[in-house]
Amino acid sequence: MMMETQRIPIVRLQGKLIVSIQTALSDTVVDRLQQDVATACERGDARGLVVDVSGVDILDSYITRSLRDLAVMARLMGVETVVCGLRPAVAMTLVEMGMELPGVRTALNLDRALSLLDSLQPVGSSGDLVLGDDDEEDGEA
Amino acid sequence: MNEIAGEVLAILRRYLSDPTSRSLLSSAARRASVRLETVSRADVSALVRELGPGLNIFLQEPEKLQNCKSLLALVATEHSSQASSMSMSSMSTSSYEYHAPVESRADGISVPIRAEHDVVRARTLGKDMAKQLGFSDVVQTKVATAVSELARNIFQYAGTGEVRIRRIDGKRRGIEIVARDQGPGISDPALILSGAYRSKWGMGAGLRGTKRLVDEFELDTHPGLGTTVRIRKYAE
Numbered sequence: 001m002m003m004e005t006q007r008i009p010i011v012r013l014q015g016k017l018i019v020s021i022q023t024a025l026s027d028t029v030v031d032r033l034q035q036d037v038a039t040a041c042e043r044g045d046a047r048g049l050v051v052d053v054s055g056v057d058i059l060d061s062y063i064t065r066s067l068r069d070l071a072v073m074a075r076l077m078g079v080e081t082v083v084c085g086l087r088p089a090v091a092m093t094l095v096e097m098g099m100e101l102p103g104v105r106t107a108l109n110l111d112r113a114l115s116l117l118d119s120l121q122p123v124g125s126s127g128d129l130v131l132g133d134d135d136e137e138d139g140e141a
Numbered sequence: 142m143n144e145i146a147g148e149v150l151a152i153l154r155r156y157l158s159d160p161t162s163r164s165l166l167s168s169a170a171r172r173a174s175v176r177l178e179t180v181s182r183a184d185v186s187a188l189v190r191e192l193g194p195g196l197n198i199f200l201q202e203p204e205k206l207q208n209c210k211s212l213l214a215l216v217a218t219e220h221s222s223q224a225s226s227m228s229m230s231s232m233s234t235s236s237y238e239y240h241a242p243v244e245s246r247a248d249g250i251s252v253p254i255r256a257e258h259d260v261v262r263a264r265t266l267g268k269d270m271a272k273q274l275g276f277s278d279v280v281q282t283k284v285a286t287a288v289s290e291l292a293r294n295i296f297q298y299a300g301t302g303e304v305r306i307r308r309i310d311g312k313r314r315g316i317e318i319v320a321r322d323q324g325p326g327i328s329d330p331a332l333i334l335s336g337a338y339r340s341k342w343g344m345g346a347g348l349r350g351t352k353r354l355v356d357e358f359e360l361d362t363h364p365g366l367g368t369t370v371r372i373r374k375y376a377e
Contacts, residue, residue, distance in 0.1 A: 024204070026261045027293070058264055058282060060289040061347040089282035096283065097350030 008033045010040050016048045016117060017041070017079070018110075022055035030066040037070055041077040048117035049074050052110050054085030064099050071104040080120055081105065084113035145185060146170075146177040148216055153192075155269065156209045157199055165195040186217040204258070208265050211250050212273065249307025249317075254295045263304045264289035270306055271316055276376060283354040284316055284374050290347040291320035291370050299324020299367065315356070315375035323367035330360050 006029050011018040017040050019033065040046065051067065053059070059067070071081035084107040086094075094100060107113035142150065146166070153162035169191035170177050175184045192213060200206040250270070252263040267288035271281040288304060295302035302322030309315040327333055333345045334352065348370075352358040357373035 024261050024265065026257050028257055057268070058285045058289055060264075060286050060293065061350050062293055065346075087282075089279040092279050093282045093286050093354065097286070097346075097353055099346065099350060 007036065010036055012040075012046070015046060016050060016114065017046045018050045018052070020052040020055065020110075024058075025056060025063050027062060027066075030063055030070075034066060034070045034073065037074060038077070041074055041079045046079050048120070049079050049081040050110060050113045050117065051081065051083045052085045052113070053083060053090075054087065054109070056090065057087065059086075059090050059094060061097065061099055064094060064101065068101050068104055071101070080117060082107050082113040082116050085109055142177045143180055145180045145182065145216075146188075149180075149185070149188065149192075149213065152209065152212045152216065152273070155272070156205050161199055165192060165199065169195060189213045189217045204262055204265065207262065208269060211266060212269055215250055215270075249305050251303055251305045252292070254292050254302045254304060254322075257296060260289060260292040260296055263292040263306075267306055267316075267318065270308065271374075274308055274314060274316060274376065276316075276374075280374065280377065284318075287351045287354045287372055287374070288318055290351045291318065291372070294347060294368075294370075295320055295322045295324070298322075302367075309373065309375070313375045315373055317371065317373045319369065319371045321367070321369045326364040326366055326368055327360075327362040328364050330362050334360070 006023065006026075008019060008021055008023070008029065011020070017037070019037065021033075023029070037049065041049070049071075051070070053067070067083060071083065074081045082105045083101060086106065105116065107116050150162055150166055153166060157165070166188075167177065169188055170180075173184065173187040173191040175188050180188065189210075193210070196206060196209060200209060250266055252259060252266060254260065254263065264285045268281050268285035271284040276284065288306070292304050295304070299322030302320065302324065305319045305321070307317050309317050333348055336345060336349055348360070351370075351372065355372040355374045357371075359371040360368070361370075362368040
């Protein structure tokens with residue numbers, strides 16, 4: 001149906017990529033977003049990525065994992081990611097399911113996410129980022 | 142406006158603005174020769190039928206349109222099942238030709254899972270139904286998430302199947318979801334639920350998570366024959 005062509009826009013703003021998800025997420029939409037973010041990161045002028053999920057009312061295991069993968073992927077490409085705007089009901093559901101977002105920075109809202117990105121050292125210059133080896137097939141056991 | 146009309150209006154307002162909902166409802170009532178002050182159970186199916194054309198115009202997203210119509214059809218079904226047998230015959234299937242594969246009957250809504258967007262539809266319906274039952278925002282989200290997990294498992298592992306959502310009336314009000322498929326089945330359900338097993342797409346995480354979100358969880362699976370998962374969530 002129409003879902004197939006749906007794309008989530010990626011906005012560039014002052015050296016940051018901003019993705020605001022305001023639609024029901026299907027697996028295809030999330031997968032496409034992952035590819036689009038990778039392409040956007042590849043352009044090389046972005047220092048950070050914010051994924052605003054305040055418009056998302058359901059995050060199930062697959063979508064949560066895809067968001068996590070997206071953040072890890074962006075970080076591997078040198079773009080730090082902050083996920084923000086998780087609704088209280090969504091956060092509570094994720095905790096109850098035993099699914100968290102390990103290794104992903106989160107912020108209350110877009111504003112704080114942007115300040116958080118500004119406060120971060122450029123990727124690679126600090127030692128606090130442990131890449132890759134800790135999450136072979138993830139930690140939400 | 143009486144209680145039944147109010148119920149219909151409440152559903153419309155979830156998808157449309159208040160003024161639009163009201164004007165759609167009153168024009169539908171006019172066409173169906175029904176007075177909103179005195180809508181009887183027998184009138185509901187005619188009223189819902191007359192709402193169809195208006196909804197087609199105002200609800201652009203096919204997903205929302207189908208969900209809204211499914212919920213409305215559910216109101217009609219509920220009311221007619223309690224009404225006389227005469228009204229039962231007046232709501233034969235021909236009254237519900239709105240091209241939506243979602244099927245409504247007395248025992249709930251059945252959503253066939255055949256394509257990926259059916260997963261989204263099933264969970265939206267689950268949430269809407271939980272909302273209608275007066276569940277809190279958190280419980281609505283839990284129900285919808287559980288539906289999403291079950292529907293996705295059907296789509297990914299069995300290809301096709303069905304999710305049926307119904308309300309539980311009785312001492313404890315609640316919602317029941319039955320997800321059924323004729324897929325490959327699960328060879329070792331205990332292993333999957335224990336968390337020791339992890340599939341490529343995370344079925345283990347999905348099923349374990351679902352179990353933790355609901356009050357009752359039953360898994361019935363036969364390798365080669367299919368899987369049925371039945372979950373229940375009660376109002377707190």
